[in-house]
Amino acid sequence: MTASATRAAWTIVGLLWVVALINYLDRQLVVTMPGPIKADLNLGDEKFGLLSSVFLWIYGFCSPIAGYVADRIGKRRVILSSLLIWSAATFASGLVTTFGGMLAARAALGVSEAFYMPAAVALIVDYHRGPTRSRATGLHLSGVYAGSVIGGLGGFLAEAFGWRNVFLMIGGIGVAYAVVLAALFPAPPENGYTATQEDVVIDTQGRPAFLSLLSSRGFLLLLAMNMLDGAAYWPVRNWLAEFFRGELGVSSAWAGVYGPMAFNGAAFVGMLIASNLSDWWAVRTPRARALVPAIGFMMAAPCLVLMGAVDEIPIVLSCVFVAGMSQGFLDANLMPAACTVVDLRHRATAYGLLNFAGTTAGGAMTYIGGYLKEQQVPFGALFQLAGGMIFLAAVLLVFVRPIVAKPAEV
Known part of the structure; x- marks a missing residue:
């Protein structure tokens, strides 16, 4: 990889x-401000859970389509459009006055955000092949x-500025950054990059x-794994x-x-550990992309059981x-693991399907958690x-x- 290509890869x-x-x-934002939002819109736990569930269901169902579109029309165009639209939906969330209005805003957020991640992650692995893939x-x-x-x-921002103003501020920032991103995006590489053993054309029959x-057996295993995750x-x-x-009495x-x-801060730490470990280990065995998150999950499972007890x-x-660290282990390796079992021409579509499995299952369980809570079942059981x-x-x-x-000729 040339110096200019390296700069472009890390600029992306x-x-x-x-x-x-x-x-x-x-x-x-919604799940960190439950008190003021529930009070203002007069929501119970079941309806409040539905705000997250609807987002996840729509996000999940749109993800495979989003990945397919990114593979066909170009990842940059999809990324820019997605950012602009979801930022407008966030801004609208601060203006709604009813449960139905908030639900519609969350649905719009789900559709638009679904188009970002498959395109973005596929674009990054296009630029980063081999020894920097998990780190990137x-x-x-x-x-x-x-x-x-x-x-x-x-919660702090809602107390200081009001929950509506928080949505308006963050939505406005997103719209402004879409303009900045359009101006700074590097041009696509002219000559491509050297392919590695992880960049393969698997489907030589031209199937959809x-x-x-x-x-692909390996991809089906990843799909089932991500649904469980x-x-x-x-x-x-x-x-x-x-x-x-509600259960531990914290403000x-x-x-x-x-x-x-705390969960996401731990995921960040886990990502730092897992990305470096995976890139180092993958030089010796491509299985490292899947084994590293497996190790993280094995450590997290008993902690989740204890957390509920x-x-x-x-x-x-x-x-x-x-538990948060283990999610970081997976996030750093999900797309690199998919690269070892899917055709390079279908990567964004693959990530879209993985998103579909994870978010639709997560939406269902989020709603079930709210329903069970109203039936006096504690979150610890969940x-x-x-x-x-x-x-x-x-x-798996x-x-x-x-x-x-x-290896494919790229």
């Missing part, structure tokens, strides 16, 4: 880091954690993208603040810090930290179930075997 990561931050900050992917996704951590301050992907960790993230507030302001902020805040926080699902996800990762094929 830096620019998209900010987009990833805004992406998750926007979606995280993980560094980009650290923006996700940064956005989620900042979102954890939603979805048929090609669903014919989403079903486990989305409700954990979405209900942690309310768990600390609304600190509940967002103890819950989403105790009410001592220091112990719960320790468990939240381990967290223990999450521990079992994370253990099964680890087992162990069985992912990279496809050995002739």
Whole structure:
């Protein structure tokens, strides 16, 4: 890779880091301000949970389409359009006065945000091949954690400025950055980059993208794994603040810090560890892309079970930290692992399908968690179930075997 290509590769990561931050900050705001939003819109736990579930369901169902579109019309165009539209939806969230209005704004957010991540991650692995792939992917996704951590301050911001003004401010920032991004995006490389053993053309029969992907045993294992991960960790993230507030007696302001902020801060630490470990280990075996997150999940599963069984805040926080780290282990390696089992021409579509599996399952479990809470079932039971699902996800990762094929000419 030439020096100019290297600069462009890391410039892409830096620019998209900010987009990833805004992406998750926007979606995280609702769950970190449950008190004022529920009071203003007169919502119970079931309806409040539906705000997150609808976002996840629509996000999930749109993700495969979004990935397919990015593979066909170009990733840059999709990224810019997505950022602009979801920022406008965030701004609109601060103007609504009814549950129906907020639900519509969250639905619009789900559609527009679905188009970002498959395009962005596929663009990054196009630029970063081999020894920097997990680090580049993980560094980009650290923006996700940064956005989620900042979102954890939603309770404080709501108390200081009002929850509506928070949405208006963040939405406006996103629209402004879309203009900046359009001006600074590097031009596509003219001569491409040297391919590696992880960049393969698997589907030589010219089959449609979805048929090609669903014919890959390794990809099906990743799909099932990500469904379990989403079903486990989305409700954990979405209900942690309310768990600390409603069941452990933490104030609304600190509940967002103890819950989403701690989980996502730990995910950032996990990403730093896992991305470097995976890039080092993958030189020796491509299986490292799947084995590293499997190790993280094996450590997290018993912590999730314990988190649902105790009410001592220091112990719960320790468990939240381990669980968050394991999510960072996966985030740094999900796309690199997919690269070892899918055709390089279908990467954005593959990531879209993975998003579909994780977010739709996560949306269902988030809604179920709210419904069960209204039936007097504590959130701890949901967290223990999450521990079992994370253990099964680890087992599936162990069985992912990279496809050995002739490296593609890129």
